[in-house]
Amino acid sequence: MNNIFxxxxxxxxxxxITRQCLLQGKHVIASCRNPEKANFLIQLxxxxxxxxxxxxxxxxxxASVASCFQKLQTINxxxxxx
Numbered sequence: 001m002n003n004i005f006x007x008x009x010x011x012x013x014x015x016x017i018t019r020q021c022l023l024q025g026k027h028v029i030a031s032c033r034n035p036e037k038a039n040f041l042i043q044l045x046x047x048x049x050x051x052x053x054x055x056x057x058x059x060x061x062x063a064s065v066a067s068c069f070q071k072l073q074t075i076n077x078x079x080x081x082x
Contacts, residue, residue, distance in 0.1 A: 004081040005029045005072075007059055010038035022048045029077065031057035031068065053077075 004021050008014035009030030018030045022044060028051060032038050035054045045052050055071060058064040072079070 002026045002080045003029065003077050005031070005079045007031050007057060009054075010034070010041050015040055018052070019044060022051055025051070027051050027053075027077075029053045029055060029072070029079070031055045033058045 004026050006014055006018050006021070006028060009018045009028075010032035014030075014032070018028050018041070021028050028048075030041055030044075030052060032041065032054070033056070035041070035056050038054070041054055045054055053075075055068055056064065057068040
């Protein structure tokens with residue numbers, strides 16, 4: 001199974017890449033700054049519960065990046081595509 005990590009997944013190109021990967025049966029870890037406000041991403045999660053994981057990540061904040069990587073290590077998912 002391919003595990004794909006996508007940043008900026010709440011809208012625009014990131015959201016569409018997330019959608020397309022899910023339609024291809026890939027497992028997606030979708031990240032964005034405010035997951036609780038990412039309505040379209042939340043809808044995708046409802047449709048693809050087992051294939052989509054949503055994580056909080058602000059790539060401009062070192063603490064946010066460190067926290068995200070720590071969570072990835074905790075859930076023990078390998079990332080095949082970034």
